[in-house]
Amino acid sequence: MVQFLSSGVKATERDCPPPDIPYNSVDARRWKGTLALRLADQVAIVTGASSGIGRALALELAREGARLVLVARRLADLQALAREIAGQGGTALAVQGDVTAAGDMERAVQLALDAWGRIDILVANAGIYVQAGVTQLALEQLQEAMEVNFYGAMRSVLAVLPTMRGQHRGHLVLMCSQDVMIPIPGDGPYVASKSALSGLAQTMRQELREEGIRVTAIYPGRIDTPLIAHLRMPAASRKAPPELLARHAVRSIIAGRRRLVYPASGYLYLLRELWPALGDWLIKVLHLQGWPAG
Ligand SMILES: NC(=O)c1ccc[n+]([C@@H]2O[C@H](COP(=O)([O-])OP(=O)(O)OC[C@H]3O[C@@H](n4cnc5c(N)ncnc54)[C@H](OP(=O)(O)O)[C@@H]3O)[C@@H](O)[C@H]2O)c1
Numbered sequence: 001m002v003q004f005l006s007s008g009v010k011a012t013e014r015d016c017p018p019p020d021i022p023y024n025s026v027d028a029r030r031w032k033g034t035l036a037l038r039l040a041d042q043v044a045i046v047t048g049a050s051s052g053i054g055r056a057l058a059l060e061l062a063r064e065g066a067r068l069v070l071v072a073r074r075l076a077d078l079q080a081l082a083r084e085i086a087g088q089g090g091t092a093l094a095v096q097g098d099v100t101a102a103g104d105m106e107r108a109v110q111l112a113l114d115a116w117g118r119i120d121i122l123v124a125n126a127g128i129y130v131q132a133g134v135t136q137l138a139l140e141q142l143q144e145a146m147e148v149n150f151y152g153a154m155r156s157v158l159a160v161l162p163t164m165r166g167q168h169r170g171h172l173v174l175m176c177s178q179d180v181m182i183p184i185p186g187d188g189p190y191v192a193s194k195s196a197l198s199g200l201a202q203t204m205r206q207e208l209r210e211e212g213i214r215v216t217a218i219y220p221g222r223i224d225t226p227l228i229a230h231l232r233m234p235a236a237s238r239k240a241p242p243e244l245l246a247r248h249a250v251r252s253i254i255a256g257r258r259r260l261v262y263p264a265s266g267y268l269y270l271l272r273e274l275w276p277a278l279g280d281w282l283i284k285v286l287h288l289q290g291w292p293a294g
Pocket residue numbers: 047048049050051052053054071072073074075097098099100125126127128129148152175176177178219220221222223224225226227228
């Protein structure tokens with residue numbers, strides 16, 4: 001049997017764990033020994049872990065040896081994920097929480113501290129997609145997007161910050177969006193909320209460096225999750241699998257990168273920065289807003 005390791009290196013039969021150990025699981029990594037667990041015993045909180053990108057990220061962090069605190073509103077989905085992680089030799093706590101509710105993130109932090117006494121990584125990933133053209137826009141739609149995508153993420157950050165500052169170490173991972181770089185017509189509330197988060201991420205990155213706290217902002221393009229299941233995308237903006245994004249994101253976390261733009265086609269925004277008219281034209285002709293699915 002020939003498989004490819006996540007590094008892209010070809011693995012031979014000899015490298016593969018016995019069939020009862022899932023390939024690339026925590027147990028497989030322990031079995032092989034040479035595949036070090038790069039986040040061994042670190043504690044990571046992931047918000048929005050019940051679905052899509054957050055779920056994939058939690059699995060990938062667990063594969064690297066991190067102990068997980070999974071937060072979202074759908075407890076049954078979190079519990080199923082925690083069982084899946086445990087089945088692969090990892091450890092995870094499922095914590096029902098709403099990032100818009102006062103106190104829920106503090107409770108998740110306290111549960112993590114009670115269980116493991118530290119918090120190394122926060123992935124502020126919970127998010128919603130609020131779309132509205134400016135001519136139909138109601139202020140409530142802006143508030144709804146801001147409440148989850150901006151204030152929800154910042155509630156999570158503020159809940160872990162005292163612990164990370166006390167430890168003089170930590171890593172904040174903020175889920176932004178390529179919509180910040182290439183704003184799509186009709187996405188106003190979503191763009192506004194993610195732009196606020198992206199801006200603050202850059203301030204925090206500089207302010208918290210001295211405290212030993214790193215900040216990574218992630219800018220995904222279109223990712224194949226329930227969030228955009230209602231959209232069919234053009235080839236120029238095809239949906240990428242959440243597992244691939246998660247793999248790149250975890251590599252960025254381990255390397256302490258300040259920013260991940262994935263897929264890299266998002267860097268086309270540089271063109272838009274230099275020549276806005278060309279950018280607007282490209283968004284229009286490539287139909288980057290997609291079409292209703294089905
Ligand atoms: N998919 C994309 O194309 C794409 C592109 C760029 C950025 N992103 C960002 O990536 C993140 C994850 O999105 P996704 O694509 O994985 O979408 P998804 O599959 O719909 O997952 C969204 C997650 O956020 C959680 N969530 C929503 N509101 C919440 C709240 N008030 N409190 C706690 N958790 C809440 C949901 O859990 P519950 O419903 O169980 O609470 C769910 O786990 C979002 O921030 C999104 O903006 C996605």
